[in-house]
Amino acid sequence: MFSYPYGERRCFVRSWKLSKMAQLLRTPLLSPAVIRSASTGTMEVKGPLSFWAGGRVNPLDMKKAEPVYEPATGRVLCDMVPCGPEEVDQAVKSAHSAYLKWSKKAGMERARVMLEAARIIREQRDEIAKMEVINNGKSITEAQMDIDIAWQCIEYYAGMAGTLSGQHIQLPGGSFAYTRREPLGVCVGIGAWNYPFQIAAWKSAPALACGNAMVFKPSPMTPVTAVMLAEIYAQAGVPEGLFNVVQGGAETGSLLCHHPLVAKVSFTGSVPTGKKIMEMSAKGVKPVTLELGGKSPLIIFKDTELENAVNGALMANFLSQGEVCCNGTRVFVQREIMPQFLEKVVKRTKAIQIGDPLLHETRMGALISRPHLERVLGFINQAKKEGARVLCGGEPFVPSDPKLKGGYFMSPSVLDNCTDEMTCVKEEIFGPVMSVLSFDTEEEVIERANNTTFGLAAGVFTRDIARAHRVAENLQAGTCFINNYNISPVEVPFGGYKMSGFGRENGQVTIEYYSQLKTVVVEMGDVESLF
Numbered sequence: 226m227f228s229y230p231y232g233e234r235r236c237f238v239r240s241w242k243l244s245k246m247a248q249l250l251r252t253p254l255l256s257p258a259v260i261r262s263a264s265t266g267t268m269e270v271k272g273p274l275s276f277w278a279g280g281r282v283n284p285l286d287m288k289k290a291e292p293v294y295e296p297a298t299g300r301v302l303c304d305m306v307p308c309g310p311e312e313v314d315q316a317v318k319s320a321h322s323a324y325l326k327w328s329k330k331a332g333m334e335r336a337r338v339m340l341e342a343a344r345i346i347r348e349q350r351d352e353i354a355k356m357e358v359i360n361n362g363k364s365i366t367e368a369q370m371d372i373d374i375a376w377q378c379i380e381y382y383a384g385m386a387g388t389l390s391g392q393h394i395q396l397p398g399g400s401f402a403y404t405r406r407e408p409l410g411v412c413v414g415i416g417a418w419n420y421p422f423q424i425a426a427w428k429s430a431p432a433l434a435c436g437n438a439m440v441f442k443p444s445p446m447t448p449v450t451a452v453m454l455a456e457i458y459a460q461a462g463v464p465e466g467l468f469n470v471v472q473g474g475a476e477t478g479s480l481l482c483h484h485p486l487v488a489k490v491s492f493t494g495s496v497p498t499g500k501k502i503m504e505m506s507a508k509g510v511k512p513v514t515l516e517l518g519g520k521s522p523l524i525i526f527k528d529t530e531l532e533n534a535v536n537g538a539l540m541a542n543f544l545s546q547g548e549v550c551c552n553g554t555r556v557f558v559q560r561e562i563m564p565q566f567l568e569k570v571v572k573r574t575k576a577i578q579i580g581d582p583l584l585h586e587t588r589m590g591a592l593i594s595r596p597h598l599e600r601v602l603g604f605i606n607q608a609k610k611e612g613a614r615v616l617c618g619g620e621p622f623v624p625s626d627p628k629l630k631g632g633y634f635m636s637p638s639v640l641d642n643c644t645d646e647m648t649c650v651k652e653e654i655f656g657p658v659m660s661v662l663s664f665d666t667e668e669e670v671i672e673r674a675n676n677t678t679f680g681l682a683a684g685v686f687t688r689d690i691a692r693a694h695r696v697a698e699n700l701q702a703g704t705c706f707i708n709n710y711n712i713s714p715v716e717v718p719f720g721g722y723k724m725s726g727f728g729r730e731n732g733q734v735t736i737e738y739y740s741q742l743k744t745v746v747v748e749m750g751d752v753e754s755l756f
């Protein structure tokens with residue numbers, strides 16, 4: 226079992242040594258001009274990618290550096306140097322001292338700084354989106370939407386910071402009680418690689434609005450843009466240490482979960498890791514938010530407006546090369562309209578332009594890594610063996626542009642003839658693979674849709690409003706879309722049922738996951754003692 230290795234005094238000595246050794250860099254990682262002049266295959270990111278105490282820092286042991294790849298070309302983009310126990314301790318301590326200052330500010334004071342951060346993101350939106358594309362492989366059009374959602378999220382919670390308040394409760398004899406909504410302290414965010422900047426914003430915005438500080442660990446595959454967010458918060462005027470980035474993988478993540486000064490962990494990623502996060506956090510009785518995977522159903526009834534349903538199915542499956550946790554990958558189509566639906570959906574899928582993700586006409590970029598691409602292609606092979614029919618795609622794709630030859634591309638796929646028992650229908654593939662299943666009745670499809678351990682999202686397409694709401698009521702999922710799919714306004718709570726996790730991100734309710742309630746009881750009379 227892991228136990229935190231440092232006592233307070235030793236920790237101080239080590240911290241001092243580390244701060245002497247570590248060079249705190251306050252210059253931005255990348256200037257907007259450098260990013261603007263970059264194109265696919267040209268970018269190199271140099272210098273420290275971790276950030277605490279208001280500047281970028283390199284971990285002590287540079288020998289542990291791991292290469293980070295540009296998915297569209299397969300080139301090395303930068304090195305990711307994981308943080309060990311000493312660096313994690315430094316970052317958490319820097320967050321804690323910032324928390325002591327930030328939590329004493331009025332909500333409106335916090336709001337002003339957060340609005341400035343949102344403004345800077347808006348101003349630098351195209352550059353951040355470009356870096357996201359180079360590091361993640363998704364298309365620039367999508368990355369720009371992701372960055373827009375990120376600043377909107379910070380703006381939304383800035384607006385909420387000034388509204389945080391308690392209750393006044395009248396008690397007998399003029400006595401009363403009141404409640405205070407207080408921050409938790411240092412919150413940890415652990416992110417996945419599919420929405421690197423957006424996940425950092427979804428976690429930090431409500432945390433900071435409530436008066437907390439955050440230490441964020443991005444996925445080791447996408448370390449770049451979280452540091453840009455840290456620089457933006459610093460530029461906006463947060464206290465030094467309020468939003469920190471530590472780089473690393475499982476080991477660094479586990480150090481964060483065990484650190485005694487950490488009050489809460491918010492995690493986005495796979496179910497197996499989510500379980501480990503919960504176990505580790507349980508040792509310190511720390512609350513967790515878990516945003517895990519899914520195998521969401523999308524149900525299309527025969528009375529639907531078919532063009533919209535086809536658009537919905539494409540949006541439900543092919544955003545970010547299918548690497549989206551809430552994707553509606555089990556598409557149930559009512560038998561009578563199956564031929565028309567398949568004809569249209571296959572035609573549209575074949576027309577998806579795959580290629581250089583920095584080009585505006587590209588609609589699908591590269592998957593995150595070579596092993597992940599192979600894993601997704603493995604699911605297609607397995608599906609064929611189990612009797613599914615590949616109507617299109619499902620093959621490695623080599624773009625004509627020579628610089629993209631080493632990229633991790635594949636053609637988006639539609640699988641027909643699927644049954645509920647097939648691996649492609651049961652397991653999260655996390656790639657551009659749509660499995661289509663037919664159904665006859667509403668009752669039957671609800672039962673089949675719910676027959677999964679996941680419960681992140683679901684969708685229904687129909688013109689019958691009573692049916693739409695009845696189906697939404699009966700689907701076991703944290704989000705149900707009616708006549709659309711995968712839109713994510715920041716005002717709307719997002720999170721899972723069943724093994725897709727718990728806790729919510731976005732919306733008003735998330736304030737409750739980043740704050741705690743204190744009750745203050747005030748006696749106005751004399752104390753009546755029983756003794």
Ligand SMILES: NC(=O)C1=CN([C@@H]2O[C@H](COP(=O)(O)OP(=O)(O)OC[C@H]3O[C@@H](n4cnc5c(N)ncnc54)[C@H](O)[C@@H]3O)[C@@H](O)[C@H]2O)C=CC1
Nearest residue numbers: 416417443444474475478479494495498516517518550655
């Ligand atoms: N819900 C979602 O949005 C996502 C779901 N996934 C699912 O997970 C699969 C694997 O993707 P990964 O990035 O490998 O997900 P993962 O769950 O392994 O990693 C997510 C994050 O957790 C960290 N982590 C891993 N092990 C940890 C540990 N023991 N303690 C603390 N932190 C730890 C990782 O470094 C990363 O930052 C995907 O193929 C997909 O099925 C992946 C990304 C996002």
Ligand SMILES: C[N+](C)(C)CCCC(=O)O
Nearest residue numbers: 420549550551711712713
């Ligand atoms: C933005 N949205 C709704 C398409 C996906 C966000 C959830 C995730 O991290 O996969």
